[in-house]
Amino acid sequence: MAKRNWETTFINELAETSNVKAATKAAGVSQSLVYKRRRQSAEFAARWYAALAEGYDSLEMDLLARLREGRLEDVDEDGNKRKYDIGTAFRCLLAHRESVAREKGRQTLQDEVITMREINAKIDAQRAREERAAELEAKRQSTSRDGE
Template identity: 35%
Template sequence: MAKVVAQEQAVVAGEIAQVRRVRAGGVTKTKVEKFLAELARTCNVTASCQKVGLGTTAIYAHRRKSPAFASAWEEAIREGYGRLELMLLESAMASYEPAEEGDAGSGAGTGARPKVSEQSILRLLQLHRQQVAALRAADGARAEAGAEAAHQAEWGSARAELEARLLAMHERLADDEG
């Protein structure tokens, strides 16, 4: 038989609250609010459930039954994901510190020394992959446009030279006839 705790507002179908006895690990309005706050902070469902005393099975079932809760869950995940990205970037930025004079293997006074884990580096690369690709494509387009402009200038000068020669030939022919 399930352990029953004191009477508390139980969340039923996500919208209507009833006052009834709630099973240990059961979903209540208070626990849902705390869970969503913790989920937004950590982006970790299991840890959030443990922190507020909810069972993961119960919270996933509640998400399936309640569209409003599912929407709030998604928003909490978005917020938590953004926090994780910021934490990672802050951690990576904090790991770059000036090398001290005479550090073994650092080259005395060489400036910034990375102290970033490989996982962090890979994640940073993944985060910026699309942006860097767009920048490189823009650089390539500029280089291509520059090459095209140089090509057009080259053809323009060659054409001008040919036109000048043709004009000179035309003038000579006109002088010979006249």
């Protein structure tokens, strides 16, 4: 599997399961490889943390839905019942609450930086257009005075 493919598969599975072991299995790579990649690549690490934040959001929504519906077990396609472990879900959410909040804050800050960069680029472009228009107007006035 090509490098990009395993990374994408790993990140997608991590977002779906919030489980590094399951994600490495789905990607066909070792846990040591993904942890090494995370240490070496800031971009991969950012994608990793964003996937975990997405996964925990999903877990939280699933937990809320189950509590509201009173659905504490599922039945798989073979008819086997699987009890949903509410306590473990809560402990998992609490254990990672701070890191997820930190990641969401980082994403918000990054979004704000991008927005400010885009606003500044638009302001700079507008200023450049105004300066060009002023230069053209000055040139036009100079030309019309020379013609008099």
